[in-house]
Amino acid sequence: MLPAPIEARLLEMVFPDHTNHLGTLFGGQALAWMDKAAFIVASRYARRTVVTARSEEVNFRVPMRTGQLVELVASVVKVGRSSMTVEVEMTAEDLLSGDRRVCTTGRFVMIALDSNGSPTSVPALPSEG
Template identity: 75%
Template sequence: MPRSDLPPATASAPIEARLQEIVFPDHTNHLGTLFGGQALAWMDKAAFIAATRYSRRTVVTARSEQVDFRLPIRQGQLVETIARVVEVGRTSMQVDVELVAEDLLSGERETCTRGRFVMIALDSRGRPVAVDPLPG
């Protein structure tokens, strides 16, 4: 018998979320590049959305792992934050996130930052709850 606190399972649950932002002066450090804390906030937000859409549950961040800041992202660039659910445990989802900077005038795009976030699904009482495995 199905439990009433579980959302209906769906085979077509989205595993990806994409967000876009422009790097404005209030997002930058003293060098005119994206402040690392702002990058992490955008990455965490995208991981949250991807995990929530996949699980259709309330989720919280359990951990961020191995965030690599490879290239600076400059003021005025468009940043696309791409988050993908790549692994699912019993109650956790691992979400890979990348920041891709785009020069709006030339169209040149570069992946600048990558990281992995572990998100935990919660039930209505705030306790970890099982998540459906990734399809196929």
């Protein structure tokens, strides 16, 4: 059996319905994409149902504009008994020039649940072995 992935990558496009009146990505849309990436990597790592317990230290550094490709990289960086801390980095890419910039970073705490909806244990990170 293969080890559980500790990283997930997602790609999204910034379309006009994702932006505000300035043509930049709504912060709420960025948070939704980041939470989705955190959910995917935590679910794959724990092989359990997971929920978001907390988002923290979200930094909006550079605006993402209509027409840009957004790559999200989510990594499990810390594991507790039932919790997983996931760091997410969003990079915007101009498809014509290839210019790439890290735009937003954040950290999410995800909790693994058993079939009754109660917190349940997750495996330690390989380096924590």
